[in-house]
Amino acid sequence: MRVRDLVRAEYKLVYAEMIRRKSELVLLILYPYVFTGFILLVGSGVGSPRVFEERVGVNPALFLITAGFAVMALMICIDDILWRPIWEAWIGTLPYVFASPVNKLLLFSVMPLPRASLVVLIGSTSLIPLYAYQHGLAGIPLALLVVLLVVVGVFTMIPLSILTSGLLHAFGESWRAVNIVRPLVIVLLGVYYPRFYMPLVARLLSYALPSSHVVESIQRILLGLVDELTVLLLAAGVLLALLYTPASRKSLLLWEKRKVREGVKTS
């Protein structure tokens, strides 16, 4: 199994879908701005940008655009892994994926890379000017650091996304469950609603998401708090992701086993 060829094949598949289906590309570019605009609109209805800065300690535009960028990259990773089996079943390719000797864990791990890398690339072009405007030249390395951390966040989210995907798709009508899990994850990542404001149960659930630690470390950097805790949070995210990896493999096996037991639909 050649990893490079599989990655290349995934890039071609996903980019062909995006470039030959223009609406998807336009939506991908517009989504973080629309989302940020919506949050700003709601936020300004509740209080002024000055109040936000006083309470959170960061410029709201900087915070929300960074948050929009992070949430977009992370959700793309989650979406690609969670929705892909449903899409494959819908277009009829799932039996052929099952019947091929491909390592499913590897396949699922490379699935989010094409869209996530595009989002990171597009997102960084919007972050760098904003950070430079806010912090001067020093803002450029800061923006690059945030981009790098978001990339780490994407990678740490892959094993848990696979674990969730395997578990959800092992049972019928998984798309309903995906629709419930998705918004919950957006909240629990703590991107828009920082974890320290969450109720205890939500906070505990949030700790289980590897990327939420990366998100918190980004927020700490934005607040100017670069200390051991920031590094520890990053390490916790990576460690959790590693811990989830064997379980994600088992979850894919469970999915495959259940599908094969009831019969992979071929028509």
Add this chain to the structure above:
Amino acid sequence: MSRAIEVRGLVKRYRVKKRQGLFKSSVEVVEALRGVSFTVDYGEVVGLLGPNGAGKTTTIKILATLLLPDEGEAYVAGYNVVKEPGEVRKRTGLMLTVERGFYGKLTGRENLEYFAALYGLDREYADKRIGHLMRLLELDRLGGDYKLFEEFSLGMRARLSLARALLSDAPVLLLDEPTLGLDPPSARRIRELVERLAREERKAVLYTTHNMFEAEIVCDRILLINRGQVVASGSPRELKDRLPRLKVLTLVLRGGSREKLQSAMRDLGLKYEVSEESDLYSIRVHVKKPEEVFSEVAKRLISSGFDLVSARVEEPTLEDVFIYFSEGSL
């Protein structure tokens, strides 16, 4: 070398929900396969024939590792489909429904490149193999290099589907109704290719179809499956020979009357049917050896005042075999 496919006593049960109104339901267990056994050798095309719901696709799915059997064993290229699915997948080329199963926004070639990556084929080898298959199935001529799959005709889709099955050069091919819905030239192209693959490349082919004509010309051996059991197997010739009545001698006559015809035939003690159209009578005589009775029947009818317009012998078709073994009578 072991057999290409070996199936022993396969049993598969499905739990079917029987709904009784909105809230009540009961579960019924349906046996899709009830002890199916057969073998396929390398270089052989074996047709799996049977009415809808007979268990053909269930058998293909089990062999393709897409479904677990409840009982029995199945081996593909010597590997157990339940215990060694990975090895089986490396040695199997699969073709299921032809109209879908590809990525719509990729061209034919790009689709094959994607599946080549799933099969772990070396890029250089994959490029050569895809080029070869595109030429072999005339997909290059039909625009498979630049047309998106969603723009493909059904015939092109079938060719692409077969190309995917052949991509990894697997020794065993599982083809589920590969010509379903195709126009005659496309269907013929697929059939010719399947025959060639078995003869020249010694591939083992398990081929399901409803098309009796197709089964007769493509398959070396036929397995008739009905209600989850193999009810008959053999070459098309052997299966026809097993029918209780073998041939139909049809004579077209002019002149005389129906009464005269019946009177002439009465003494011969043959089973026959008569139909009438304008001034012609058509008499169908069911016999084992028409050549032995033809002269006597013709002589008798001519002496009764009939003119013999034409005579022909009809062989039983595979369709007759199919109906006989699936419904128990003709």
